[in-house]
Amino acid sequence: MFILSEDSQRTQGRDAQSSNIMAGKAVAESVRTTLGPRGMDKMLVDSGGEVVITNDGATILNEMDIEHPAAQMLVEVADSQEEEVGDGTTTAAVIAGNLLAEAEDLIEQDVHATTIVEGYHEAAEIALEAIAEQVSQDAVDDDVLKQVAESSMTGKGTGGLTAESLAETVVEAIRHVEDDEGVHRDNVTVHTQIGASSNATELVPGIVIDEEAAHDAMPGEVEDASIAVLDVELGVRTGDIDAEYAIDSIDQLNQAIDAEESEVRGYAETLAESGADVVFTTDDVDERISSFLAKEGVLVFDNVGSSDARQIVSATGANRVGALEDLEESDFGAADRVRSQNYGDDDLAFVEGGAAAEAVTVFVRGGTEHIVDELERAIGDALDVVSTALDSGEVVPGAGATEIAIADKIRSEAAGIEGRKQLAVTSFADALDVVPRTLATNTGQDPIDTLVDLRAAHEGGERAGLITDGETVTIDDPFEYGVVDPADVKREAIQSATEAATMIVRIDDVIAAE
Ligand code: ADP
Numbered sequence: 129m130f131i132l133s134e135d136s137q138r139t140q141g142r143d144a145q146s147s148n149i150m151a152g153k154a155v156a157e158s159v160r161t162t163l164g165p166r167g168m169d170k171m172l173v174d175s176g177g178e179v180v181i182t183n184d185g186a187t188i189l190n191e192m193d194i195e196h197p198a199a200q201m202l203v204e205v206a207d208s209q210e211e212e213v214g215d216g217t218t219t220a221a222v223i224a225g226n227l228l229a230e231a232e233d234l235i236e237q238d239v240h241a242t243t244i245v246e247g248y249h250e251a252a253e254i255a256l257e258a259i260a261e262q263v264s265q266d267a268v269d270d271d272v273l274k275q276v277a278e279s280s281m282t283g284k285g286t287g288g289l290t291a292e293s294l295a296e297t298v299v300e301a302i303r304h305v306e307d308d309e310g311v312h313r314d315n316v317t318v319h320t321q322i323g324a325s326s327n328a329t330e331l332v333p334g335i336v337i338d339e340e341a342a343h344d345a346m347p348g349e350v351e352d353a354s355i356a357v358l359d360v361e362l363g364v365r366t367g368d369i370d371a372e373y374a375i376d377s378i379d380q381l382n383q384a385i386d387a388e389e390s391e392v393r394g395y396a397e398t399l400a401e402s403g404a405d406v407v408f409t410t411d412d413v414d415e416r417i418s419s420f421l422a423k424e425g426v427l428v429f430d431n432v433g434s435s436d437a438r439q440i441v442s443a444t445g446a447n448r449v450g451a452l453e454d455l456e457e458s459d460f461g462a463a464d465r466v467r468s469q470n471y472g473d474d475d476l477a478f479v480e481g482g483a484a485a486e487a488v489t490v491f492v493r494g495g496t497e498h499i500v501d502e503l504e505r506a507i508g509d510a511l512d513v514v515s516t517a518l519d520s521g522e523v524v525p526g527a528g529a530t531e532i533a534i535a536d537k538i539r540s541e542a543a544g545i546e547g548r549k550q551l552a553v554t555s556f557a558d559a560l561d562v563v564p565r566t567l568a569t570n571t572g573q574d575p576i577d578t579l580v581d582l583r584a585a586h587e588g589g590e591r592a593g594l595i596t597d598g599e600t601v602t603i604d605d606p607f608e609y610g611v612v613d614p615a616d617v618k619r620e621a622i623q624s625a626t627e628a629a630t631m632i633v634r635i636d637d638v639i640a641a642e
Pocket residue numbers: 162163164165167184185215216217218219220278279280282283525526527528567594595596597611612613
């Protein structure tokens with residue numbers, strides 16, 4: 129009896145398992161070389177010739193055109209890692225891939241998939257306990273936050289800029305948006321602008337938007353600005369109906385022109401008299417009005433995008449007004465400074481200070497699009513890890529030290545676990561070794577020797593990571609070198625990798641419609 133259409137493809141049992149596992153492993157393998165401070169970059173070229181150069185796990189996996197459904201689940205691991213904590217995407221994908229590789233061996237030794245799943249879940253619980261034990265007892269102050277930021281950025285293409293000075297900018301940005309309720313990460317935006325060296329990257333105490341002044345003669349900068357945000361067309365009302373006037377004398381023509389002129393002047397005067405010295409409107413502004421307002425010293429931005437208008441409103445406290453006659457002084461927003469600046473082909477508006485100071489912008493500069501794009505990703509990660517670390521107040525040693533400690537705890541607790549499940553638990557610990565092993569490989573060290581040395585140091589009661597410090601690579605306490613990761617990044621990596629791996633292992637039947 130056939131219950132499936134003739135065209136559908138079905139793979140069952142071991143074949144299904146091993147094909148899924150292979151696909152998952154392949155995905156993890158593809159990002160392995162990018163892990164850590166000496167990780168390499170990948171250049172991804174899409175069918176349209178668009179090029180992305182990056183070291184970021186989630187970006188790589190998303191740019192790759194991955195079709196296999198099991199492989200796709202590993203991409204989701206990276207995505208959820210990115211979404212939840214903003215960093216550790218490569219780590220999570222590599223751990224997931226190794227959990228799958230270990231599962232394959234277990235299946236070959238006739239350990240049932242359900243036993244593997246149970247064992248992995250138990251091991252993940254032990255891992256979370258081990259992470260708690262690794263959390264630093266010292267307060268997470270600005271110095272630690274800078275270390276967290278710097279650790280997340282080393283190895284990223286940060287152009288001419290050292291991770292150290294970027295880390296300072298990142299911590300300053302996050303401190304700026306922190307209040308009693310916590311960190312308002314959404315109030316930090318990153319705006320990229322090519323053209324200058326990355327050293328020109330700076331923190332703007334406000335917002336930066338892609339908008340251009342309506343008239344060249346307008347002031348480039350207004351201090352102590354009273355800001356009106358309008359959804360109003362500043363021009364002669366054209367109406368919806370095509371009207372035709374029969375004009376049969378010069379007088380009538382002049383009258384019509386006068387009427388238009390006075391309507392235009394009316395708008396301009398109303399605005400100028402309202403007391404607003406900066407105007408953003410989402411609609412058109414008539415040339416005559418902008419020229420008049422320019423003379424009055426008013427800075428006007430026309431055709432402002434709707435999302436930019438929303439940003440201005442939330443940053444300045446202005447009320448968006450739909451009709452000029454409704455505009456009142458109480459609708460104005462305020463900023464210490466509004467300026468319009470030209471960067472080659474682009475014009476930008478900066479709204480700084482005052483009420484706008486709640487939001488800050490990391491204004492990223494770099495010589496080329498590829499540089500600013502990668503810098504934007506690195507800074508985005510750093511902002512995420514710093515806010516994660518500040519929110520939870522928990523950091524753990526990086527450089528593989530936490531993974532070594534977790535694996536050690538799992539192995540020692542595995543002894544008390546009965547039956548074949550013990551094998552699965554031990555395999556979980558072996559899978560975690562991939563992090564220090566990969567850090568070793570990527571820094572040109574022997575992975576086996578490194579693992580042996582790291583374990584020995586850990587068993588001797590020390591924190592032991594494989595630290596890259598400038599040109600040298602040493603085994604030492606990562607805290608001493610400022611190599612620290614937020615505890616939540618490690619937790620999330622363990623959890624999302626476990627979920628994906630166990631989900632893939634449980635599948636023994638793949639039915640694909642043509
Ligand atoms: P991920 O996408 O997982 O964040 P990264 O390429 O950012 O991948 O590498 C992160 C790993 O690199 C973490 O384990 C972190 O502790 C480690 N790391 C960061 N800085 C150093 C350093 N100076 N020496 C050794 N390891 C480091």
